[in-house]
Amino acid sequence: PATSLLLQxxxxxxxxxxxxxxxRLFGALLERGELFVGxxxxxxxxxxxxxxxxxxxxxxxxHRYHSCCNRLQELLAHxxxxxxxxxxxxxxxxxxLEGAHPLEKPKWDGYYLFPRQLFKAVVEGLLSPEDDxxxxxxRFQEYLEHDDIRYHTMQxxxxxxxxxxxxxxxxxxxxxxxxxxxxxxxxxPRQECSFSSFYVKHVELSRTWKVVHLKEHRKAFxxxxxxxxxxxxxxxxxxKVLVVMHDSILPHLAQPSLMIDFxxxxxxxxxxxxxxxxxxxxxxxxxxxxxxxxxxxxxxGLLDPSVFHVKYRARFFHLADLFLSSSHLPAYxxxxxxxxxxxxxxxxxxxxxxxxxxFICNLLRRHPACRVLVHRPLGxxxxxxxxxxxxxxxxxxxxxxxxxxxxxxxQRHYHPEVSQAASVINQALSMPExxxxxxxxxxxxxxxxxxxxxxxxxxxxxxFIPAQGLLGRQDDLCAQHFTLS
Numbered sequence: 001p002a003t004s005l006l007l008q009x010x011x012x013x014x015x016x017x018x019x020x021x022x023x024r025l026f027g028a029l030l031e032r033g034e035l036f037v038g039x040x041x042x043x044x045x046x047x048x049x050x051x052x053x054x055x056x057x058x059x060x061x062x063h064r065y066h067s068c069c070n071r072l073q074e075l076l077a078h079x080x081x082x083x084x085x086x087x088x089x090x091x092x093x094x095x096x097l098e099g100a101h102p103l104e105k106p107k108w109d110g111y112y113l114f115p116r117q118l119f120k121a122v123v124e125g126l127l128s129p130e131d132d133x134x135x136x137x138x139r140f141q142e143y144l145e146h147d148d149i150r151y152h153t154m155q156x157x158x159x160x161x162x163x164x165x166x167x168x169x170x171x172x173x174x175x176x177x178x179x180x181x182x183x184x185x186x187x188x189p190r191q192e193c194s195f196s197s198f199y200v201k202h203v204e205l206s207r208t209w210k211v212v213h214l215k216e217h218r219k220a221f222x223x224x225x226x227x228x229x230x231x232x233x234x235x236x237x238x239x240k241v242l243v244v245m246h247d248s249i250l251p252h253l254a255q256p257s258l259m260i261d262f263x264x265x266x267x268x269x270x271x272x273x274x275x276x277x278x279x280x281x282x283x284x285x286x287x288x289x290x291x292x293x294x295x296x297x298x299x300x301g302l303l304d305p306s307v308f309h310v311k312y313r314a315r316f317f318h319l320a321d322l323f324l325s326s327s328h329l330p331a332y333x334x335x336x337x338x339x340x341x342x343x344x345x346x347x348x349x350x351x352x353x354x355x356x357x358x359f360i361c362n363l364l365r366r367h368p369a370c371r372v373l374v375h376r377p378l379g380x381x382x383x384x385x386x387x388x389x390x391x392x393x394x395x396x397x398x399x400x401x402x403x404x405x406x407x408x409x410x411q412r413h414y415h416p417e418v419s420q421a422a423s424v425i426n427q428a429l430s431m432p433e434x435x436x437x438x439x440x441x442x443x444x445x446x447x448x449x450x451x452x453x454x455x456x457x458x459x460x461x462x463x464f465i466p467a468q469g470l471l472g473r474q475d476d477l478c479a480q481h482f483t484l485s
Contacts, residue, residue, distance in 0.1 A: 076125030099200030336394030
C-alpha cells in the first residue's frame with residue numbers, strides 16, 4: 001500500500017523509487033510463481049470466502065500486480081522523461097517475466113503464450129493522443145530488435161490505431177505522428193531466415209508457432225500498414241509515408257499489389273504528393289505488373305514551374321528518367337515531354353537547367369524519331385509554334401510538329417555552363433547518354449561556389465573603345481557640355 005501511494009506521488013524521485021520497488025517486488029513474485037495463474041476472479045468474493053489462505057494471498061497479490069501495471073502505463077505520460085523511461089523498462093521487464101512464467105494456463109501442450117494484454121497496454125501508452133512520445137519511442141526501438149516483440153508490436157499497433165481512429169470524431173495530429181513513428185520503426189528481413197532472437201525466453205521454439213515464420217510477420221506488417229492507411233491522414237503524414245513507401249513498406253508486404261489504391265489516389269492528388277507517389281508506383285509497375293492507363297498523362301501533368309523548386313526535385317527527375325527510358329514509348333509522347341521541359345526551361349534557375357538540358361538531350365538520343373525537333377531539313381517554315389502548352393493530353397499537344405527553339409534561346413543564357421549545355425544540339429548528338437545522376441542534387445549555392453573558385457583567364461576588357469582621358473572622346477556626352485580649363 002505504501003508503494004502504491006508513492007506511485008501516485010508528484011515528486012519525481014519518490015515516484016522513481018516506488019517504480020523500482022515494484023519492479024523488485026513483482027519481479028520476484030513472478031519468478032517464484034506466487035501470483036494467481038488462470039482467469040482472475042473478483043477480489044471481494046475470494047477474500048470473503050472460505051478458500052485457503054494461499055489462494056487468497058495469490059489472488060490478492062495478482063490484483064496488486066494488475067493495479068501496479070495500470071499505474072505504470074499511466075506513468076508513460078509523466079512530465080519527466082526519466083520517470084517515463086523507467087516505467088517503460090519496468091513494464092517490459094514484466095512482459096519478459098510474465099512470458100517466461102505465464103499467468104494464464106496453456107490451452108494444450110506446446111501452446112504459445114505471450115502476455116498480450118500487458119504488452120498491448122504498453123503500446124497504448126506509447127501511442128498517446130495527447131503527448132509527443134517520439135523520445136520514448138526511440139527508446140522502445142531497442143526492443144524491436146527481438147523477433148517476438150516486433151511481431152506483437154505489429155498486432156497491438158493495428159488494434160490500437162483502429163480503436164483510437166474510430167473513437168475520436170477528429171483524431172489529434174499527435175496520435176498520428178506517434179503511430180507513424182512506431183510503424184516506421186518496424187523493419188523486417190528481406191529474405192527468409194530463422195527467427196531466434198526472442199525477448200521472452202523459451203526452452204525450445206516450436207515450428208508450429210506463427211511468431212517464428214517470416215510469412216506471418218509479413219501478414220502482420222501488411223495488416224498494420226493497411227489499417228493505418230485506410231484512415232484519413234493529415235497531408236504532412238501522407239508525405240512522410242510516401243517517402244518511405246518504396247523502400248521500407250512495399251518490399252515487406254505479403255501482397256504489395258494491395259497498395260495500388262492508396263498510391264493511385266495519392267498520384268491523383270497533384271503537387272508534391274504526386275511526385276512522392278511516383279516511387280511506389282514505379283515499384284508496382286516494374287516489379288508487380290501494375291497497369292495504369294493514364295500514368296504518362298498524369299506524369300506529363302506534373303511538369304510545371306514548381307517542379308524545379310520542390311524539395312523532391314532530384315527524386316522526380318531520377319524517376320522520370322527511368323519511366324522515359326523505354327525505347328517502346330511512342331515518339332509523340334517523348335516529344336511532348338521534351339517540348340514541355342524545354343518551355344519550362346526558359347524560366348528555370350541555372351542549377352535546374354544543368355539537369356534539364358542533359359535530360360532533354362538524353363531523350364533525343366534514346367528516341368531518334370524525336371530528333372526532328374532540333375533538325376528538320378525538309379520541314380515547312382513555321383510562323384508560330386504549333387505546340388499547345390495548355391493541352392493536358394500529350395497526344396494532342398502537337399509537340400512533334402514543333403521545334404526546340406527554346407534550347408537555341410538558352411544558348412544566350414547569362415550563365416556560361418547553361419549556355420554550353422544548350423549548345424550541345426548544334427552538333428550531332430553523341431550516342432552514349434550523359435549521366436544526370438551527379439547533377440540531380442545540384443543547388444544554387446554549389447553553382448555559386450563553383451563559379452567563385454574559377455580563375456579568370458587574363459585581363460577582361462570592360463569597353464570596346466579605349467579611353468583617351470576624361471573628356472577625350474568627341475561623342476562623349478560629358479565632352480559636349482564640359483571642357484577642361
